[in-house]
Amino acid sequence: MNYLLALSLVLASIFSDHAVLQQNSDVPVWGWGDPGKTVEVMWDGAKYKTTVQADGSWRVTLQTGKADGKARTLYVKSGKESLTRTDMVLGEVWLCSGQSNMEMPLSGFGFQEVEGATDAIMAAAETEYMLRVFDIKTPKCTEPIKDVEASWAYTNGEVAAKTSAVAYFFGKRLANTLHVPVGIVVNAWGGSRIEPWMTKEVINGAGLTQQELDDLYAVEEQPDRWPETPELIWNGRVKPIVGYAAKGIIWYQGCSNMGQPHCYDKLQKAMVEFWRREWKRDLPFIFTLLAPHDHGDADGRWRPFFVENQLHTEEILSNSWAVCTETIGNKVTVHPAKKREVADMMVQRALQNVYGMNPGVSLELPRLKDVKYEEDGSVKVTLTQVWSNLMSISARDIVGFELAGEDRQFHLAKAEVDWDGQTIIVNCPEVAHPVAVRYSWRNWMGANLQKSNGIPVPPFRSDDWEY
Numbered sequence: 001m002n003y004l005l006a007l008s009l010v011l012a013s014i015f016s017d018h019a020v021l022q023q024n025s026d027v028p029v030w031g032w033g034d035p036g037k038t039v040e041v042m043w044d045g046a047k048y049k050t051t052v053q054a055d056g057s058w059r060v061t062l063q064t065g066k067a068d069g070k071a072r073t074l075y076v077k078s079g080k081e082s083l084t085r086t087d088m089v090l091g092e093v094w095l096c097s098g099q100s101n102m103e104m105p106l107s108g109f110g111f112q113e114v115e116g117a118t119d120a121i122m123a124a125a126e127t128e129y130m131l132r133v134f135d136i137k138t139p140k141c142t143e144p145i146k147d148v149e150a151s152w153a154y155t156n157g158e159v160a161a162k163t164s165a166v167a168y169f170f171g172k173r174l175a176n177t178l179h180v181p182v183g184i185v186v187n188a189w190g191g192s193r194i195e196p197w198m199t200k201e202v203i204n205g206a207g208l209t210q211q212e213l214d215d216l217y218a219v220e221e222q223p224d225r226w227p228e229t230p231e232l233i234w235n236g237r238v239k240p241i242v243g244y245a246a247k248g249i250i251w252y253q254g255c256s257n258m259g260q261p262h263c264y265d266k267l268q269k270a271m272v273e274f275w276r277r278e279w280k281r282d283l284p285f286i287f288t289l290l291a292p293h294d295h296g297d298a299d300g301r302w303r304p305f306f307v308e309n310q311l312h313t314e315e316i317l318s319n320s321w322a323v324c325t326e327t328i329g330n331k332v333t334v335h336p337a338k339k340r341e342v343a344d345m346m347v348q349r350a351l352q353n354v355y356g357m358n359p360g361v362s363l364e365l366p367r368l369k370d371v372k373y374e375e376d377g378s379v380k381v382t383l384t385q386v387w388s389n390l391m392s393i394s395a396r397d398i399v400g401f402e403l404a405g406e407d408r409q410f411h412l413a414k415a416e417v418d419w420d421g422q423t424i425i426v427n428c429p430e431v432a433h434p435v436a437v438r439y440s441w442r443n444w445m446g447a448n449l450q451k452s453n454g455i456p457v458p459p460f461r462s463d464d465w466e467y
Contacts, residue, residue, distance in 0.1 A: 039077070105163055174350065268313050298444040326458055400447030439457065
């Protein structure tokens with residue numbers, strides 16, 4: 001629709017019936033109308049006035065209070081025209097984006113299930129009022145558009161089955177924990193690279209080398225495939241909702257960018273900072289590290305190199321936290337079935353770092369702290385952030401460690417957690433004098449080390465070798 005030519009009063013689609021508005025916040029509301037006319041917006045007993053700009057747009061900023069479960073009505077009037085939106089509630093709003101692992105619905109993909117989906121879909125109606133979804137499906141756009149064709153919906157069984165499993169589990173757990181309505185703005189596109197989620201200007205200013213930029217721009221867009229080149233998602237799915245008051249972002253993307261193991265962190269940082277500028281909010285950013293999968297070669301090492309770079313985002317981007325999926329991947333599918341576990345780790349992060357609540361467990365991801373090479377050929381590995389101890393079950397071998405000697409050839413090694421619960425002892429008969437240790441440093445190893453509270457240990461290495 002060309003709103004510049006429209007003479008009728010229009011409200012942006014994201015302000016539909018059943019919408020969730022961010023509680024305790026300044027909430028922009030916008031639309032289009034006849035240039036020069038006055039627009040009045042009535043909300044919760046307060047009246048806001050503005051004038052339609054020359055380009056046909058108008059915007060006001062509402063003040064919202066604390067979520068109370070009460071259904072409210074939004075009134076918009078301009079001249080003789082008026083609009084009404086009903087059953088709007090205050091609560092917590094989260095932007096949920098990424099590629100197929102975020103897009104994957106509760107009902108799953110073909111031959112790929114979501115664990116616990118049947119129970120979740122059957123129970124959806126019990127909390128449909130408390131969890132509402134705005135699901136965006138706009139196609140590729142080479143130019144910015146003004147609005148999207150979507151509306152808010154209750155997450156009953158029918159809707160929940162089609163909704164992002166990660167977003168659904170995240171939103172439901174958050175609503176049940178905070179006891180307020182939650183709105184999930186689902187905007188995910190399977191196969192998409194990160195570049196389509198931002199503009200060329202942002203990419204050019206991300207600090208990439210000229211070679212990295214050349215490689216990035218060498219990617220050719222295929223009309224019948226998912227978006228791979230700059231702006232195609234930003235123009236049609238993000239820019240039209242910019243400013244919609246939200247609490248934060250959850251993000252699950254990266255598979256399509258694995259060929260950029262040295263600059264993805266810069267691109268991710270640039271995208272988030274761009275969104276924050278556009279939203280005029282320091283949106284917290286919770287992102288998922290790629291899960292293990294063979295990617296055509298289980299012994300290949302490009303995934304852990306990429307995950308290492310993903311994880312670096314925490315160090316260069318403020319207000320950002322990674323969740324690790326190292327123990328819940330799947331060798332034969334890039335879409336792990338354990339979506340609830342991913343969502344729960346995201347919720348724990350949100351509760352601790354965004355809402356200031358104590359989740360009751362240590363959420364920090366273990367990092368390599370120290371390596372000691374003993375005379376008997378064993379290696380003692382100490383990690384950070386394992387105050388709750390590393391999980392070591394007598395009947396369960398630790399899988400995922402490798403050792404290498406001066407020849408730099410890695411061999412699978414045996415490992416066990418020492419009595420202190422924080423030190424790992426690694427041995428390999430083929431490597432008499434080890435000089436390097438790695439954990440989960442292949443595309444797929446079945447790695448299973450985690451903290452006793454279930455938080456997986458991400459891939460790590462003691463060397464800086466380029467292979």
